Amino acid sequence: MDQIAFYTISAIILGGGLAMVSSRSLVHSVIWMVVSFVGVGALFITLSAEFVGVVQIMVYAGGIVVLFLFVIMLVNLDEVRRMEYLHRQWLPAVLLICLLIAELGFMMWAGSQDSPLPTPEQLDTTLRGMGGNTETIGMALYTQFILPFEVVSVLLLVAMVGAIYLAKKHI
Amino acid sequence: MGAIGLSHYLLLSAALFAIGAIGVLVRRNVILVLMSLELMFNAANINLIAVSYFRPDLTGQIFSIFTITVAAAEVAIGLGLVIALFRNKDAINVDEFNLLKG
Numbered sequence: 091m092d093q094i095a096f097y098t099i100s101a102i103i104l105g106g107g108l109a110m111v112s113s114r115s116l117v118h119s120v121i122w123m124v125v126s127f128v129g130v131g132a133l134f135i136t137l138s139a140e141f142v143g144v145v146q147i148m149v150y151a152g153g154i155v156v157l158f159l160f161v162i163m164l165v166n167l168d169e170v171r172r173m174e175y176l177h178r179q180w181l182p183a184v185l186l187i188c189l190l191i192a193e194l195g196f197m198m199w200a201g202s203q204d205s206p207l208p209t210p211e212q213l214d215t216t217l218r219g220m221g222g223n224t225e226t227i228g229m230a231l232y233t234q235f236i237l238p239f240e241v242v243s244v245l246l247l248v249a250m251v252g253a254i255y256l257a258k259k260h261i
Numbered sequence: 262m263g264a265i266g267l268s269h270y271l272l273l274s275a276a277l278f279a280i281g282a283i284g285v286l287v288r289r290n291v292i293l294v295l296m297s298l299e300l301m302f303n304a305a306n307i308n309l310i311a312v313s314y315f316r317p318d319l320t321g322q323i324f325s326i327f328t329i330t331v332a333a334a335e336v337a338i339g340l341g342l343v344i345a346l347f348r349n350k351d352a353i354n355v356d357e358f359n360l361l362k363g
Contacts (some may be wrong), residue, residue, distance in 0.1 A: 092265055093265055094265070096265045096269065100273050103273065104273070104276055104277065104280065105299050107275045107277055107280040107281070108280055109292050110284070110287065110293075110296065110297075110300070111280055111281075111283055111284035111287075111293075111297060113301075113328045116290065116293065119293055119296060120296070121297055121299060123299070123300075126277075126300065126303070127299075127303065130303045130306070130307065131326070133273075133307065133324075134306075134310050134311075136309050137311060137313075137314040138269075138314060139313070139314070139322050139325075140295050141322070142306075142310060142322050142325055142326060145326060145329060146306070146329065149329050149331070149332075149333055150303075150332075153332060153333065154299065154332075154336050157336055157340055158292065158295075158296065158336075158340070160340075161292060161340045161343055161344060162292060164344060164347070165270070165292070165343075165344075165347050165353050171305065175288065175289060176287055176288065176289065177286070177287055177288065177289050177355070177356060178356070179286065180286075180287045181288075183285065183287050184287070186282075186286065187282055187283050187286070187318065188278060190278075191275065191276075191279050192346065194275040194278075194279075195275070198268060198271055198272070198306060202268060223284065223322075225321055227322060227323060227326070230319055230320075231323060231326075233340065233353035235323055239328060240356060242327055242330045242331070245330070245331065245334055246330060246333070248332055248334075248335050249333075249334035249335075250337065250339075252338050252341065253337040253338055253340070253341040254317055254341075255341075256338070256341030256342055256344070256345045257344050259348075
């Protein structure tokens with residue numbers, strides 16, 4: 091059962107990503123990006139990270155996608171469509187990616203030779219003893235991780251001010 | 262098809278990261294480069310959540326919340342830069358930006 095779920099969700103994520111990277115129209119790319127992000131959110135929920143899964147769908151498939159659509163509507167679409175859509179360096183880039191895949195695969199293989207990968211343990215039951223996923227995350231965020239939490243909120247404020255300044259008429 | 266282990270999730274995340282890297286390196290449109298960057302962020306998040314599931318420890322989930330926040334900030338700044346560049350240079354292809362070229 092969880093095998094079917096995993097392979098279906100993986101196909102959705104990877105297919106959405108491939109279609110996003112390869113489609114010529116920017117609006118189609120955004121739609122495929124939503125497909126991929128919703129797949130990632132579903133994967134998080136199957137990994138018993140319900141809170142992060144819902145945050146993923148709300149922030150990515152909600153906020154970020156709308157931001158991208160706004161900007162795509164602001165720039166001139168007809169002009170973009172007529173232009174060549176691949177960079178000059180595409181052949182070295184593809185070779186580099188093949189090297190990256192080989193490197194990651196080798197590292198995974200070498201790591202699994204040293205020590206066997208861990209088997210699934212029940213995060214669910216551990217969490218349920220502590221009151222559930224969202225409650226535990228909220229507790230940890232406001233006690234153990236209070237400093238990073240505050241720092242990241244300052245980062246969001248800085249990003250907001252910076253984005254408003256950058257998008258002004260005259261810089 | 263054996264049981265789904267940690268290596269399956271690591272492979273999925275590596276594949277998603279490679280797709281995102283191809284998008285960053287190959288496409289000319291700067292908006293699509295930013296979108297591919299988001300794909301790579303998602304690949305990192307899959308790793309964090311999967312490891313947090315297989316070694317029961319909530320820290321991975323909390324760290325991925327911080328990653329999502331930083332990604333949102335990065336998109337806001339990046340799209341602001343795209344708008345400013347489009348206004349000043351009337352171009353959205355990465356190889357047409359050469360303001361820093363000596």
